[in-house]
Amino acid sequence: MRNGKEPSKILTHEKWIAFSAIEQQQEKIHLLGEDIWKAHDVSGQEKTSHDIIVAFLKKRxxxxxxxxxxxxHAFRASYGENVSGGAEHPNIGFLCQYDTADERGHCHGHNLVSAVAVTAALGLQPVIKFSQEPIGMVTIIGCQGNPKGTGKIEMLEAGCFKGIDFLLTAYPSNFTNVKPRFIGCRTHKITFRGRTRKAYERPWEIANPVNATVLAYQNIAAIRQQFNCEWIARGVILNGGRRADMIPEESSMEYLLKAPRPLELKVLGDLLYQCFSGAATAAGCKFEVESTDKEFLCNVVPEALVELYSKNAALMGFTFHNRQESLQNHDDIANVSTSVPTLKLFYYAGTAAKLGTDEFSRYVGSKDSQFMTIVQGKALAMMAIDLITSEERMRDVFEQHQDELNKYYGPIDQIPTTTHSQSQQKTVDSNTVVEMGQPEEIEGNKTPIDATDEEKLGDGEDLPAAGKSSESRVDSKKDSHQESDSLGAAAFTEDEISQSDTHES
Structure with missing residues (x-):
């Protein structure tokens, strides 16, 4: 505890109850984390870890x-009621993740993520149980992973986070970041189609899609000087033909786009679209653009949640060692944060071993990692108590969440013009096939897209607001907007994010 004082002298009655409950069960929590670490369940196959956590919670x-x-391999565990006597009460959610990244084991410490979530829930449980009046409920969401890293996005789309008012989670690391910014990410496949003949037969009637692919690659290389230093565009040619004497009917490439803000990601996408369009025009080809996977959004974090965590973590004795504020790799929880006020943070777990390494995997399975796990679980529990017992704090969080949504996902015409006029930019829709005609069909900078396609490229639909029940309690519902760009995703390492030169193809 801070300043070495007795917990009972500096904690409120509710927080003292939570603190005591966690202290009494910390040995069993340690065993839970060890059992998950030993299970070594890879993404999408977390049956053993799932069953261990479910059995633990059912007993309680x-x-x-x-x-x-x-x-x-997903679950939802709840205690308490969020509706009582016609009145609505908050539902505090803690996120559980228990898969391993790969054969290296728990190199991202997901066994401790589960232990922290269970610790926080066990602290909040007796506060709810012994409250004289109903104050709400606590829920643990067990998240199933997948190899693409889109597990939480799929769960969000399925409605797994409905009814959750706040979602809190803490991940172990070799650094501390209480307000990480997760970069937005999408992946597009571009296919150029031409007219094929054998190379020696009437070449003037040929439209070579390989030429368009190479030109597109070169166009992007030339335009990189106009990129923001935090933008990433990396590409690979997937198909360039199979015979040297035969021009293929089509050629394709894939591009990964990343940017720290949704509007910047749109500008980056528009710049690349112009590169593809120009290449297709020059080669006399048609082209189409499609998303290859789900898009990772940029996260939305209410400052009030960060302040509540920081205050309570300090109260529990956390020193915020090796604090960083660097841009983080894309994360599927960012998509969840656009629907539910969410805080995912990284805490220093007590080791210099780098996150994602074999050394870190060994550390999170040792007894040395257990102390900080309990500290973080206590901090989240205390933070949840501050929320569940104060309408004013909840209102602040909901209002800030809506403000951040409007700020990040506002109307497209709010994009600052950094390199090109907006009239020259088009947004690529994942379900729209864009066909380029011959050069004489193109007037100025306009692309021959029919009216139906232009309707698809509008400003988008409204974003969902934070939990409905929460809005009715605090009357904080506001309009928000959602970008209309297509969804896409791809794998990317943290080391590549931190490289100073992010412009290599």
Missing amino acids: DFKVQTHYMGFP
Whole structure:
């Protein structure tokens, strides 16, 4: 505890109850984390870890839904009621993740993520149980992973986070970042189609899609000087033909786009679209653009959640060692943060071993990692108590969440013109096939897109607001907007994010 004082002298009554409950069960929490670490379940195959956590929570009177929303290794465990006597009460959510990244084991410490979530929930449980009046409920969401890293996006789309008012989670690391910014990411496949003949037969009637692919690659290389230093565009040619004497009917490439803000990601996408369009025009080809996977959004973090965590973590004795504020790799929880006020933070777990390494995997399975796990669980529990017992704090969080949504996902015409006029830019829709005609069909900078396609390229739909029940309690519902760009995703390492030169193809 801070300043070495007795906990009972500096904690409120509710926080003292939570603190005591965690202290009494910390040994069993340690064993839970060790069991998950030993299970070594890879993404999408977390049956053993899932069963371990579910059995642990059922013994402690949590109502558990297994195979949640059709996900075989996801669960939802709740305690308390968020509706009582016609009145609505907050539902505090803690996120559980228990898969391993790869054969290296828990090199990202997901076994401790689960232990922290369970610790926080066990602290909040007796506060809810012994409250004289209903004050709300606590829920643990067990997240199933997948190799693409889009597990939480799929769970969000399935409605797994409905009814959650706040979502809190803490991930172990070799650094501390209480307000990480997750970069937005999408991946597009571009296919150029031409007219094929054998190379020696009437070449003037040929439209070579390989030429268009090479030109597009060169166009992007030439335009990189106009990129923001935090933008990333990396590409690879997927198909360039199979025979030297035969021009292929089509050629394709894939590009990964990343930017720290949604509007910047759109500008980057528009710049690359012009590169593809120009290449297709020059080669006399048609082209189409499609997303290859789901898009990773940029996260939205209410400052009030960061302040509550920082205050309570300091109260529990956390020193915020090796604090960083660097841009983080894309993360599927960022998509969840656009629907539910969410705080995902990284805490210094007590080791210099780098996150994602074999050394870090060994550390999170040792007893040395257990102390900081309990500290973080206590901090999240205390933070949850501050929220669940104060309408004013909840209102502040909801209002800030809506403000951040409007700021990040506002109307497209709010994009600052950094390199090109907006009239020259088009947004690529994942379901729209864009066909380029011959050069004489193009007037100025206009692209021959029919009216139906232009309707698809509008400003987008409204973003969902934070939990409905929460809005009715605090009357903070506001309009927000969602970008209309297509969804895409791709794998990317943290080391590549931190490289000073992010412009290599």
